[in-house]
Amino acid sequence: MLGVKYWFRGVVGALALSLLAACGDTSEAGREVEPSAEAPSGVSNIDGDxxxxxxxxxxxxxxxxxxIDDFRFFTLDFEQPADHRNPAGEKFxxxxxxxxxxxxxPMVIDTEGAEIFAEPIAAEPVDLLKGNQVTVEHRFYGTSTPASRDWKLLDVWQSAADAHRVVEVFKTIYGARWLSTGVFRGGTAAILHRYYYPNDVEGTIPYAERHSLGLQDVRTPHFLANVGDATCRERLKAVQRAALERREALTPMVAAQAEWGFTxxxxxxDKAFEFSVVRLPFYFWQYMGLAPYDCDTIPEPTVSDEELFAFVDLVAGPxxxxxxxxxxSVTEPESYQCATELGAPLFPEAELGSLxxxxxxxxxxxxxxxxxTKVYNPVPMLKVEVWMxxxxxxxxxxxxxxxxxxxxxxGVSPWNDAYRIVDPAGIGFYGTLSALPEPQRTFFFQRLSEWADAPVHVPEVSQGKLSARYEKRLRRR
Incomplete structure (x- = not known):
């Protein structure tokens, strides 16, 4: 699904250009050499040193x-200033x-919006370009936390400066063109990096970037009132009402999760249960299509207490x-970011009323x-909105x-060679370039190829289907 003004250039481009001559597999740009003493035992070492x-x-x-497969996979620690305005101070x-x-x-910098995805699953642009990828954990997540835990150092400029310093240092080895990418909050981080340091990379491909205006973005309820199938939406509302009406029976099931180590x-x-029920439609549509998120799995409101709670727990687990x-631990830095700069959606409550x-x-x-102290500052993201x-x-x-x-x-402008596309075959919040219908698919492959100055390799997975590799990655989001 793509608005006329967003894919008009794609249609013209596809007609003007032959199908990407470079789309087929090509020989590897690097050459294999005999394993060096530095290489893992029994494997070939690409670019031996x-x-x-x-x-x-x-x-x-x-x-x-x-x-792993056709790439060498390194896990690294990289020393960063806790405050890039004071590079001689605390490090992490x-x-x-x-x-x-x-x-x-080509090199793709994948800015994670949270803890790093440690398993070796490359981002889509990396697969398409047969390129390299450096993936960067977001500050204050996972192991990437300054010892001082000074929350004032968790802001959009500091995280962009982290990515900038990575690019500066690694460009001394990787001299081909650089692109940036990220998924979800990582997609937003890629945009922020590009805003503050526009010359670090040639192009940016964010997936499912998140951008809220205010602490309770009022655009979200309108979207949820119209998304997907009307029958499916009504069934979700019925489950929400039933869960709240049977609160006294269901909340002990939340408390019982103490046996799994949760307090x-x-x-x-009671509040954790109610908040989760209110968020249920948001999370359901966010992951719709990723098993077992499907309209057929929504229970009738008359099911047993155990079945009703199991569904709420599956979709929006308290x-x-x-x-x-x-x-x-997990959501503390995210809550701080939302409270101070990133904002958050408004989860619709009106139809639940007195419950x-x-x-x-x-x-x-x-x-x-x-x-x-958490004071919301809308200025940075409003500036990014205008720039985008x-x-x-x-x-x-x-x-x-x-x-x-x-x-x-x-919003973006195709006259600036900038586009927003919506994959109708995607998983909830996540789409892929490979699943786009023609002529958009060919056109955007061509844009990616030109930005990277490298051929695009047409994926073997069927068009319109999400690769199992990406499903595995999404389950960690």
Whole structure:
């Protein structure tokens, strides 16, 4: 699904250009050599001295090194200033991974919006270009946290400066063209990096970027009221009402999750349950199509208490969002970012009315970290909004058709060689270039090829289907 003005250039381009002559597989740009003493035992070493070259980079520590398929996979720590305005001050180690194919191949920097995805699954542009990838964990997530835990250092400029320094250092080895990408909050991080450092990369391909205006973005309820199938939406509402009406029977099932190590002292069991029920449609459509998220799995409101709770827990599990363990580790930095700069969606409550005990309570400023001043500053993201709409060049935003986040997507201009496309065959919030219908698919492959100055390799997976590799990655989001 693509608006006329967004794919008009694609139609013209596809007619004017022959189908990508470079789309077929080509020989590897690097050459294989005999394994060196540095290479993992029993494997071939592409660009034989790459480990030595990495070890010579300032601030780089190699934690892991293995050969996987046609690339060398490194796990790295990279020393960063906790405050880029004071580079001589506190330092922290930022976790990264590197997919190395050849120093002559394009490089894609994948900015994670949270803890790093440690498994070696390359981003789609990397697969299409047969390129390299450096993946960067977001500051304050995973192991990439300054010892001071000074929350003021978690802002959009500091994270963009992290990515900029990675590019500066690694470009001394990888001299071909660079692109950037990211999924979900990582897609937003890629846009922010490009905004603050527009010359670091030639092009940016964010997937399902998130962008909210305010602490409760009012565009979200309108989207959820119209997304997908009307019957499916009504069934979700019926489940929400039934769950709240049977609250006294279902909340003990939340409390019982203490046996799995979850506690709810921060928000309380009752509030955690209600908040999860309110969020249920948002999460359902976000992952719609990723098994078992399907309209046929929505239970009737008359099912047993156990079946009703099982569905709520599957889609919007209270323990995985509102337990103390989640709020004070997994989601704490996200809540701070939303409360101070990124904003958050408004989860619709109107139709649940009198069944709610805590209406309007899902505001990120009310969530941990506790005892920390959180003042929402809309200016940085408003500046990015204006820049994206009028000035951003060589950007390709990819969304899934059912994504609730698409209600607040950035606008772009195709006259700047910048596009936003919606994959009708995607998984909820996530689409792929490979699944696009023609002529858009060929046109955007051509744009990617030109930005990277490298051929695109047509994927073997069937058009319109999401690769199992990407499904595996999405399950970690």
């Amino acid at each position: 790459i480990r030595a070259r990495l070890e010579a980079l300032p601030g780089v520590t190699i934690l892991g090194d293995e050969q 180690l930022q976790r990264m991974t590197l997919f190395h194919r050849s120093v002559a191949a 709810f002292d921060t928000v309380g069991v 323990a995985y969002i509102f337990s103390d363990q989640a709020l004070h 709610l005990r805590y209406p309007g309570g899902q505001v990120p400023t009310l969530l941990p970290p506790e005892g920390v 709409r009028w000035h951003a060049r060589r950007v390709l935003i990819v969304d899934g058709a059912l994504s609730p986040w698409s209600a607040s997507a950035f």
